Amino acid sequence: MAGYTPHGLRGTTETGAESMSGTESSNGRKNPARPPAKCAAAGNGRAPSSVSGRTKGLGVRGWLRWIWRQLTSMRVALLLLLLLAVVAMPGAFFPQRRVNPILVNQYFEDNPALAPWLDRAYMFDVFSSPWFSAVYLLLFVSLIGCIVPRTKVHLEALRSEPTKVPARFTRFPVRSERVVHATPGQVSVRLHAAFGRRYRTKLGTEAPKGHGGAGQAKASTTPDATATSNESAIRTISAERGYGKETGNLVFHLALVGLLVVTAWGQLVHYRGQAMITEGSTFVNSALDYDFFEAGALFGADGVAPYRIRLDEFVPDFTVDAQARDFTAFVTLFETDGTTSEQTIRVNHPLTVGGSRVYLMGNGFAPDLTITDASGEVAHDGPVPFIPADDDPGYASTGVVMVPDANDGDPQVAFNGSFLPTALRDDDGAYLGSAHPLPLDPVLVLQMYTGDLGLDEGVPRSLLTLDTTDLDQVTATGDDGAQAPVQLELAPGESVELPNGHGTLTFNDLPRFVALDLRYDPSPIWQGIFATLAFGGLIAALFLPRRRIWVRLVPRADGATVVHAAALARHDDPGLRAELDRILTALPPDGARKKQ
Amino acid sequence: MIAELGTLSTLVIYGAIASYVVAMIAFAVDLSGFGKDAPADRRRRAAGIAMSTAWLGIALHVGAVVLRGIAAGRVPWANMYEFTLMAIMFTVAVFLVVNRRKDIRYLGLPVMFLAVITLLVAITLLYVAADGVQPALQSYWLVIHVSVATVATGLFSVGALASVLQLIRHGDERRRARAGAESGGGADPGGDPGGGPPTGDGRGVTVGNSRRTVAAREQVAAGDGRTVVAVGADGGPVALDLGGEEPEVEPARPTFFSRMLDAFPASESLERFAYRLNAVGLVGWTFVLVTGAIWAEYAWGRAWGWDPKEVVSLVVWIIYAAYGHVRLTTGWNKRTVAYFSLAGFTALMFNYYGVNIFINSLHSYAGVG
């Protein structure tokens, strides 16, 4: 801006017009005496006495005030803004616990020396780290400290009249001068009409003392061609448009604060749970029925409506080359008021119930197994979800079957292994993976363990991997006489004898399961409102023109009027000249232009 | 049939690349012939050829994108190859469309160069066959969110090119000013010959002799009071030098490079042009962030989850917002402003290539290894 906004700005301030670009105006770098660019509008700065006497006798209040001034200065705000970008970047380079804990564990395994140090520096929790919080909180304090006073100034400006006509126009690069054969009163009426409703205008008269002494004699808001004052008076018009630019700017910044506040509020009252349900089974929306549950600090358990969802069928759609095209979960919803309805949940199309939303996050197979123990008692009966590997289009899945009730707990039994919907075998019959996500040739491949599963210790157990440290793998004597781990292989409908008389394992059926994410968070609608406000405000702030036009109508002895006009815009405004010309075309065409 | 359309699309892209190459060469000829001695008609003939081939190029380019959409049976911006095609299409489009309003042919060479390089990278490294998309991408938010992202990328790209030229021009102006000072001329850096200040708001402003205008503005701004601006007969401002000694800039020895630089507008004008593009780009990017959050709310159950793509997109936005603050609210010099613009663009490119290829992100549209 420095190059464009004319030096005359300072001059206009002197003559009573506030600077068009606030204190951030024109030539900060050329005038070292001026304070660092401030965000607040001009005229708002209180006497900086306590600041200027920085070195001695400030006292606590003086210091606090100084710190506040620094914090709300544009320079510090900019620094904080850039700092926010800098401190956010590690969040893109390192896996984040809240986003993907599995990747974080992976990172620890891959970089055992480095990871703990990174962890100490919050590199895996960047967005809840103290320094990230500090930066954004300071930034928003700065923002509020900057925007609130500016809002006050703007509200006053909205109520006040356009600025006084500057004494001299020569400092403005965009100006015009012409002679019109009409009285100042007539010209004034024409121009007033040309400004139209977009401009706020103020008309005035000056004593005919020449251009320099602009004695304000009279002011009104409507032109009056049959002027009361004699025709020798100089008339002035001050017109201003584009208050919307600053309004937009303020709305934008305040909306950012609003966005932050409602997001924080949402965090406090939200809850979120994850559950896996198999086809045919029902899930109750209650903290107890979730595999994972998390809630904000202000969350009340009674806020959870105990509706139920039953998964009737899950229908995936895959292309021949194993690419997913569509997933649909057909569910029955039992609401708390007793109504029952059939619903679908699809990716991108969550189900909305009682202020919460249910999302379809994943799916897979849950082989339905019946296991009897050595005594012939049924120790396990039901589906067990096997989780598909992350990026495997063939849905090769891994899972764990725990049978704590086997043999009355002594020993307990567990299995781990994989489920392959379309098994791929090499020439020796060893399993390579799965060729397709549809169960074209399904096989369950399991290893068996016995021992104490350690479930009573209350340590959460992974569904994916079995901690085998305290368990014994079941082995059998192979063809070559050596002991080898037993591998069980079953297709649906098959049953196998477990080795060493441990009982039987039956693969009854192959239902599917879905992973549902349920979230209650009342903030998105408010976030939407504030984001929309911010967006609209930004457009207004960036693209609405903010213009001032001043006209001085000096009567000439021959009855003609010399029209002096000048225009000033905030920031560069390539349309300013055209705008001034447009206004002046309202004048009678016989007005010959006069170059200065 | 469908697969053939996909292949056809690729062939048409090769056609577009060829056109852009021709345009690039013609633009280069145009620029290099711009010296003081080249006859005006000859040097602009090359520019004319360049513009026609550039239009031909974008026609083929649009055709290829449409074919691709038909072949895939969806909007053609769902993987990295397609996104690249779109973004560079909008880059060229921004150039061509703005050029209808004001002469920015001097940007033709860098824009065409960028287009050719990017399309070659897309074809050779990012290509995937046209196909349907995974469930998470089946949403009309894909249409809105990603297409605006490509438009914004196009705007930021041209903006960044203008910033680069601005910096080069700055250096050149300083050198000339120094040379001028040595030869006793006291050259005004703003007074270098060059194109007019932008009139890109479409309000039909005609600005008169631009060289003089810029000089005059600088002088008014510097408050030296020697120069007064009046309205020219064409409605544009005309500088009347009261001092009577318009400093004539005489570069010591016109080199090939310095002659080429003469084709570019003054740095100040380039800076303003870059700002206007970046400002529109910033609005577009804001829209991208907001629509992305809405889509994420539907698809992933949270509006904002600090996925790497989201993080870097926010960083891009912050940098461009800071750029705006620097430009509008501080008096920092215009070189600094240009560096902010380039920093934003660097982050944008990292967000695109870096995050998609090297970082594990939910934004899996990359479709590359």
Ligand code: HEM
């Ligand atoms: C959350 C941090 C902030 C963001 C994202 C932000 C963003 C923006 C954006 C996008 C604009 C429009 C101009 C542009 O940059 O292209 C703007 C203008 C402005 N901002 Fe901020 N801002 C932030 C914080 C602040 C703070 C802390 C201050 C005050 C210290 C401030 C003062 C201003 C002023 C005065 C303008 C008006 C420029 C003008 O039109 O004159 N902003 N801001």
